[in-house]
Amino acid sequence: MITSGRVAINGQAITKLGVVIDETKDKVSVDGKSVSVPAEQLYIVLNKPKGYLVTLKDDFGRQTVLDLLRSCRERVFPIGRLDKDTEGVLLLTNDGDLGYRLAHPKYGVEKVYIATVEGQVRPEVVAKIEAGVDIGGGELAAGKAEIVSTSVTKSVVQLILKEGRKREVKRIFEALGYKVIHLKRISFAGISASGLRLGDFRYLNSKEVKTLKKRVGLLGNDFKSNGP
Secondary structure, eight states: OTTTTOEEETTEEOOOTTOOOOTTTOOEEETTEEEOOOOOOOEEEEEEOTTOBSSSOOTTOOOBGGGGGTTOSSOOEESSOOOTTOEEEEEEESOHHHHHHHHSGGGOOOEEEEEEEESOOOHHHHHHHHHOEEEETTEEEOOEEEEEEEOSSEEEEEEEESSOOTTHHHHHHHHTTOOEEEEEEEEETTBOOTTOOTTOEEEOOHHHHHHHHHHTTOOOTTOOOOOO
16 A cells, blocks of 8 residues: 555555554554554553542533543543542543443443442342342332441441442332442452552453453453553
């Protein structure tokens, strides 16, 4: 294509091989059509703190999780959701195929939460969660549950859910007569935020990304990590 004059740099046709360009400044076209280097695929786990919205933009100027990723080299989007006052694991990527599958209920990706609720949670409550709870709007939510600790004033419960509905954990407990006073997601598809302080993030390594892809039917055998 180059020797036949089909390639142009900044509007000037070239025929010499080996011309060096700056891909951040120079404009390259082939047959008059602009071409560019595709964005590298990034995979991130963020230990989300309270007070940040899981959205790309907020019309009211409130803080979003993207404010915590200013050093990220490419624009990424969150996979799924976490409430503003919920902490913990949030995955972000610019890989649309993987993001879609990880968030879609049909792939049954597990999310693990630790919920602190007011009052004493008894074993029969755990049984109800595992059997399925009507959370309103014609939706039935179910998952694995385990009482971590309990007292008269408050209880700590671990839940493993696969649906990813909006405010699902809080709606489950509200339907059962409990108020969630603290909520943290400790794992998403087997990825944790271990070693990360609240507000910090890291890039997933090749092994982690391959594992995620295999979970949702994307083998990713040709994947090479673009993270540091």
